[in-house]
Amino acid sequence: MASLEQNTDNTAVLIQNLTRKFGKFVAVDNINLTVSRGEIFGFLGANGAGKTTAIRMLCGILRSSGGNAWVAGIDINKKPELVKRKIGYMSQKFSLYNDLTISENLTFYGGIYGLKRKVISQRSRDLLDRLKLVGFRNRMTGALPLGYKQRLALGCSVLHRPRVLFLDEPTGGVDPVARREFWDLIYELSDQGTTIFVTTHYMDEAEYCNRVSIMDQGRIIALGKPTELKQEHNVKTMQEVFFDVVQPVIT
Amino acid sequence: MFQTGKTKVALLLEALEKSYGKIKALHHLSLSVEPGQIVGLIGPDGSGKTTAMRIATGLLTPDNGSVRILDIDPFIRPRQAKELIGYMPQRFSLYPDLTVSENLRFFSDLYLVTKHDRIERQERLMKFSRLGPFTNRRASKLSGGMKQKLALMCALIHTPSLLILDEPTTGVDPVSRQEFWNILRELAEQGIGILVSTPYMDEASLCDNILMMYEGRIIGTGKPEDITTLFPDKLLEIRDIDITEIKRKLQMKYPTLSVQRFGDKLHIPYSDEEQFETIKSAVPDRTQVNPIKPGIEDTFVALMSKPNITADYISEESG
Numbered sequence: 001m002a003s004l005e006q007n008t009d010n011t012a013v014l015i016q017n018l019t020r021k022f023g024k025f026v027a028v029d030n031i032n033l034t035v036s037r038g039e040i041f042g043f044l045g046a047n048g049a050g051k052t053t054a055i056r057m058l059c060g061i062l063r064s065s066g067g068n069a070w071v072a073g074i075d076i077n078k079k080p081e082l083v084k085r086k087i088g089y090m091s092q093k094f095s096l097y098n099d100l101t102i103s104e105n106l107t108f109y110g111g112i113y114g115l116k117r118k119v120i121s122q123r124s125r126d127l128l129d130r131l132k133l134v135g136f137r138n139r140m141t142g143a144l145p146l147g148y149k150q151r152l153a154l155g156c157s158v159l160h161r162p163r164v165l166f167l168d169e170p171t172g173g174v175d176p177v178a179r180r181e182f183w184d185l186i187y188e189l190s191d192q193g194t195t196i197f198v199t200t201h202y203m204d205e206a207e208y209c210n211r212v213s214i215m216d217q218g219r220i221i222a223l224g225k226p227t228e229l230k231q232e233h234n235v236k237t238m239q240e241v242f243f244d245v246v247q248p249v250i251t
Numbered sequence: 252m253f254q255t256g257k258t259k260v261a262l263l264l265e266a267l268e269k270s271y272g273k274i275k276a277l278h279h280l281s282l283s284v285e286p287g288q289i290v291g292l293i294g295p296d297g298s299g300k301t302t303a304m305r306i307a308t309g310l311l312t313p314d315n316g317s318v319r320i321l322d323i324d325p326f327i328r329p330r331q332a333k334e335l336i337g338y339m340p341q342r343f344s345l346y347p348d349l350t351v352s353e354n355l356r357f358f359s360d361l362y363l364v365t366k367h368d369r370i371e372r373q374e375r376l377m378k379f380s381r382l383g384p385f386t387n388r389r390a391s392k393l394s395g396g397m398k399q400k401l402a403l404m405c406a407l408i409h410t411p412s413l414l415i416l417d418e419p420t421t422g423v424d425p426v427s428r429q430e431f432w433n434i435l436r437e438l439a440e441q442g443i444g445i446l447v448s449t450p451y452m453d454e455a456s457l458c459d460n461i462l463m464m465y466e467g468r469i470i471g472t473g474k475p476e477d478i479t480t481l482f483p484d485k486l487l488e489i490r491d492i493d494i495t496e497i498k499r500k501l502q503m504k505y506p507t508l509s510v511q512r513f514g515d516k517l518h519i520p521y522s523d524e525e526q527f528e529t530i531k532s533a534v535p536d537r538t539q540v541n542p543i544k545p546g547i548e549d550t551f552v553a554l555m556s557k558p559n560i561t562a563d564y565i566s567e568e569s570g
Contacts (some may be wrong), residue, residue, distance in 0.1 A: 038427040047395045092422065102496045145296040172422045175450055177294030177555055180511060187512055191495050201424050202451065204548075208514040226514065239453065242425050 012037045012164050012195035013058065017067030020053050027053040029218035030067065035211075037163075040186060040196045042206045045215030046246050051199050054215070055166055058197070060084045072163040085113065088194075092169040094153040098142030102133055102152055105141055106159060113160035117164035120159070127155040130185070147178030155187060158194070165189065167198040171205065183208060203239035212238070216246050259321045261286045261413045261444025262307055267316035269302055269467075276302045277313070278467040284413065284444040289435060291455050292448040293551060294464030300448040301341065303464075305416050307446065308338045320413055334362070337406035341417040343398060347391035351382055352400055354390055355408055362409035369408070376404045380434065396427025403434065414438065416447040420454065432457050452548040463551050470554045475547065482545040482553055484520040487527060490539040491515070497534055504533055513553075517547065 019027040028050045033144040035041045045051045056062035058071055060080030069076045072086045096105050103124060110120030128134045131151040141149065150170065158165060167186075171179045183205070190196055198209065206212050207226050214222040222229060222245045226238055233244045253565045262284040269277040277299045284290045287461075292300045307318060319323055325332030332470035352373065356417050359369040377383040380400045385393065390401060399419055408413060416435075420428045432454065439445055439459075447458070455461050456475040463471040463478075471481045471570030491497050494515050501510055502517075511518045521527050531540045545553070 046426055086257065149294055169422065173299075176293075176452060177295055177552055180552065184512065187495070201428075203425055204452065204513075208512075210514075239425055245428070246426055 004007075010037050011070075013041075013069065013071050015058070015067075015069040018054065018057060018064055019066035020050075020057060020062065020071050020102065021065045026218050027127055031215075031218075031220050033213060033220065033223070035195060035197065036242070037195055037239065038190050038193045039211065040190050040198065040209045042209030042212035043197060043199045043200075044206055044212055044242065049215040050218040050247075051215055052168060055168055055197070055199065058083075059087060059089050059166055061102065063082070072236040085160075086162060086164070088157035088160070088165040090153050090157040090165070090167050090170055092172045094149050096141050096149060098140070100141055101138050102128070102141060102144075103137045105152060105156055110159050115160060123159055127159065130188070131155050132181070136249065147174050147181075150174055150182060151185070154182070158189065162194065164195045164197060167196065169199050169201065171200060171202060173202070179205070201238065203242055206238040214242060214245055221245050258286060260284070260289070260319070261321060262415075262446060263319040264303065264307060265317045265319075267303065267306060267318075267341035268314045269299075269306065269311070270314060276467050277306075280316070280467065280469060282446075282462055282469065284446050286412065286442045286444050287439050288441050288460065289445045289447065289458045289459030290462065291458045292446065292452070292462050293452070293455050293466055293547075295555070297466075298464040298532070299467040300464055301417055302467075304338075304417050304446065304448065307431065308336055308415055309333070310338075322329070334409060335412045337409070337414045339406045339414075339416045339419050341421070343402065345390045345398065345402055345405065346416075348389060350387050350389055351377075351393070352386045354401060354405055358408050364409055367430060372408055376407060379437075380404050381424055394427070396423045396431065398480075399431060400434070401421055403431070407438075412443060414443055414445045416445065418448050418450065421450065427508075428454070432524075452546065452551075455547050458553050461547070463554060465536040465555050471550065478547060479545050479550050482550045484522055484553070485527075486543055486545045486549060487519050488539075488541050489517040489519065489530075490544045491534070491537070497538060501530070501533060503532075509556075518543075520553065 011034055015033040017029055018028060018031050033055065043051055053062065057064050058069055058076060060076055060083035064077060071083050074083050074086060076083050097108065100108060106121055106124040106127065128137055133148065133151060136148065141152065171182055186196055200206065209226065211225050214221045229241045230236065230238065233241050235241055235244065260283050264280060265280050267277050267280040280303055302311065306313050309318065309329055312326065320332050320335050323332050323335065344356065349357065355373050360383065377386060382397065382400055385397065390398060393401060403419065409456060420431055435445060449455060458475060461473060461475055461478050462469050471478060473481065474537050489497060494512065498510055498512055498517055501508060509520055519530060521530060534540065
């Protein structure tokens with residue numbers, strides 16, 4: 001069995017035999033995965049396949065029932081609290097404060113991560129500029145269109161400069177232009193060395209990832225570069241790969 | 252211009268205007284849905300899709316313009332119109348602590364469906380949606396895809412002629428989405444007119460007609476196979492192993508060029524052969540540069556960013 005020594009500088013996420021059971025139900029069934037630094041990794045699967053359970057374990061929110069994982073070099077079983085501080089996490093349910101302004105949300109999240117006031121204000125300024133939110137910084141968050149909230153939620157999750165960023169369906173319900181802008185930011189973060197671990201139901205977005213895995217009934221049933229997977233299944237799109245490997249729900 | 256032949260149009264919206272205070276949500280919006288036709292509304296947040304759909308159901312009054320559902324004006328004869336419409340709002344609107352069959356029963360009662368009709372229809376809808384085995388499961392315990400199917404069945408219990416579906420598949424996985432669309436196609440084949448909004452471009456291509464909305468206006472319309480001809484320029488694709496570097500260099504050399512990255516590819520609109528050659532000569536020899544056919548998403552984004560459209564929906568720093 002591989003050990004910690006394998007966890008070299010270039011490995012951002014190392015997952016070994018990770019398992020989670022809820023009673024008799026096995027939500028995550030012995031998964032193995034290595035994700036490199038700066039990689040954009042697409043974590044795909046049908047609703048209920050176990051993606052969110054796996055991500056919750058990797059973020060230190062949920063304890064595993066077996067196996068282990070190292071995120072940014074930190075053991076998720078031994079130091080879940082440290083994992084939480086070192087990673088960035090953005091969910092579909094943005095968890096922003098609607099009755100705070102954009103600036104106030106950034107300041108609040110900076111405070112949670114224990115950043116100094118000066119650092120917060122400097123990074124907020126940079127982020128507002130890159131997220132194209134400068135003109136809206138004093139607007140109430142609740143009154144903003146979804147695409148703006150999404151960019152702000154991304155900003156709040158990277159303020160402390162995490163090495164690994166988890167995005168759980170970040171673009172659900174967002175229009176194509178906002179999605180393009182969002183992906184530009186993802187590429188920028190990846191180019192700077194941030195590892196991106198993203199789940200999505202948009203199969204065109206799966207094509208934008210460096211590598212993807214597809215989960216079904218708690219197991220990883222496909223893994224590789226989009227181009228390789230398409231070749232392997234002799235199809236033109238990731239959507240077709242998905243249909244090829246995921247069994248439809250039998251009702 | 253919308254009345255075709257003698258069959259009644261399932262939905263006809265003409266010259267709709269709607270403002271919320273200073274914000275103009277709809278500018279002179281017209282559209283029609285024929286019986287048996289699936290019409291897709293695509294557009295960004297705040298483009299007016301939901302406003303148009305709410306007006307079509309008669310839930311929201313327009314400032315100007317007219318609505319007809321099979322020739323009936325929902326603002327003059329709301330009860331009759333209600334009978335004809337099945338509406339699925341964007342937000343999940345079922346009762347989580349009622350079971351599948353209790354939810355259907357509740358919607359039947361709202362629409363004054365008789366017991367006899369309800370029992371017969373419920374059986375048919377359960378079979379049709381393959382929700383049969385889950386009749387006694389609480390709505391909160393259903394998967395995302397099953398919830399959406401149940402919401403659709405609730406919108407169908409009074410056998411409407413027109414279905415209005417506001418982003419019914421958002422957050423649903425690809426397999427369940429495909430199943431949902433198969434159901435929509437079957438309903439259309441039975442003669443129901445369907446107006447549906449979606450953020451998924453692959454779903455837009457499953458419609459009979461696409462309407463692209465932006466800032467309260469329709470900026471492009473056509474069949475999925477034709478709509479890409481509205482793309483104003485030509486489009487090229489660049490493939491390279493170091494796409495980040497290529498993008499950076501191109502943008503530095505030609506700051507006005509619109510360079511969009513998709514994984515290991517770049518898409519760049521260009522006007523003529525001369526510009527194509529200029530771009531090609533700016534990248535290394537190993538890099539693949541090829542003209543490609545624009546997709547629905549490319550077309551939408553290009554039409555959206557045309558400069559003659561004024562951005563009055565969101566004005567910066569108003570508060």
